[in-house]
Amino acid sequence: MSSSNLRVALIGSTGYTALEVARLLLTHPRADLVVATSRHDEGKPLSEIHPMLAGRCDVLLQPLDASEIAKAADVAMCCLPHGASAESVRELAEAGMRVIDFSADFRLSSVETYEHWYGVKHPWPERIGNVIYGMPEFFADEIKTADIVANPGCYPTSAIMPLAPLVQSGLIETNDIIVDSKSGVSGAGRSPKLGTLYCETNESIAAYAVGTHRHAPEMMDLVERISGTPIELMFTPHLTPMDRGILSTIYVKPSAKAGSVDAAVDSMMSLLRDTYSDAPYVHVVDHLPATKHVAGTNHVQMTVRHSGNRVVIVCAIDNLTKGASGAAVQNMNVMFGFPETDGLLV
Template sequence: MQENLSNMIRVALIGSTGYTALEVARILLSHEKAELTIATSRSDEGKPLSEIHPSLAGRCDVALQPFDPKTIAENADVAMCCLPHGASAESVRDLALAGIRVIDFSADFRLSSVPLYEKWYGVTHPWPDRVGNVVYGMPEFFGDEIANADVVANPGCYPTSAIMPLAPLVKAGLIEADDIIVDSKSGVSGAGRSPKLGTLYCEANESIAAYAIASHRHGPEMQDLIHRIADKTVNVLFTPHLTPMDRGILSTIYARPVLQDNDTVESVSSRLMAQLRDTYRDHPFVHVVDHLPATKHVAMTNHVQMTVRVSGNEDQPGRVIIVCAIDNLSKGASGAAIQNMNVMFGIDQMTGL
């Protein structure tokens, strides 16, 4: 399958023990134009990657190496950096300086300014020069920049589910920018693979709970990016919930429509659906659907389903309710990264996805 090695994009996995790293490896197993050539880990150096992730047994023979930018740059064309926030920026810098293109899964280069980053992440940024100067890896809006980027900031999972439906509607002036609520429900994989009480099976199973109300770091990321795309300041109140499922994010979004004369529930709904359909006509992963999306409809895929409803009585339209479903590990992380890689290397963005 991989006889023609010279034509394959060689991928390095930096920080290989978590769920997003496994998802990258999994997708690459059936990617016809890219292959995993290196994987690094501080904690499990020397072990086969398939020992950390038994689903790869017999399917992937990469062994874990220490992090060495030079070796990585020699043996890979792109590095997928799956390190935690804060720790990531340094590795991204070292990799970029070693001459390899990087897709950074952390939040370290997503936000527009150093003060905003340092306020929300509570650390001094190790490479402040590049902050505000790294493309946000959402090809639906920044495809051209991604194609030429040396570093790509892979989007956050919750922000993806909110920015994709909201940015086009705010930009088109169809909803009020200053009164938006994003009520999101995420599968447990979003909390990572480090053992913690709250993500034990018997704590998370058969239970749903909100957390980090109005204080989650993905709130400012939503605001920052919608502002960047729509050129309008927005105010987003964001509430994440831990939901008893492995994967998936469902965001239920409440906004106020900008009304026109004689608007009805139906006319508002049609106008917003039309705007979304128009925005995503040529974007094969985004589906503006009539039904109410469930996370199961997009699980294990890079696809997005979204729809719009409008409350109120017939000729008194009330609020706009948008529902958007993604897979948090795929379009919310590793699938988006592969899509970005495809765009960076000039191949069909759907390859392997």
């Protein structure tokens, strides 16, 4: 640990995303984890909650006291659930800290949309619509000076990244988009639930939240925010018997501008390659991406194929890394002027 390094506070430290943040910070050359909080495990070392950290992280868990944390740390990674997170983010920001929020509390543009989909009254509604979305591939300039960054959702990352440039270019029909996504069980969090028990998920795959998943409005909101064009989409998530990873298969129709399906595939591959030519973690590939290709990394792989009169886009990410904690470290690097790849060279 260097006395000159950026000091990081981890707010809500018992979940999988918190473990992933701690793991990534162990190898970060310019940042150190100095504070970790928990409401129920105060006084315990973080390594007792996450044995993977044994011998490598001796931070003791403490209660969330924003004024005290602001004295000890420069930036907070807030890994609390929606609703509860906004209150803590507000306290930390008002104490003078810069905050990266993992919840959905500041991702959407509309208070009404948030309260409809999340079923709670937003505790800081005046900030809805003016918090920067944490996708440096599109918002790096704004992230550099942001006081609060809304870390993207995992499923939305796998859909927004391929869709936004294609919608912006006018190459696809915007009213007929189907997003079919499969996620590892870690996406459901660490708290025990019947549907994520081993006997329920092993040797099985199941759709859930059909037509009601909260990430659908985030996908539509951000694609419109980036492209300037509203879209309509159908999103169906599935739980698969693997620890981590997301594979999204996205079905679109080429627009008249795109020409034939074969021509559209070539144009879309070329456009995506141009869009992400300078993005260190986004790779437009010729092979069909798989979750194994990106597991444990901050990388994104995507490609385009044709099938009948539709174009099929396949995108793979790691839900805990590029879908959560890796994106947060990438955002932190941009916020503080570090190389974007610090702590993420995996």
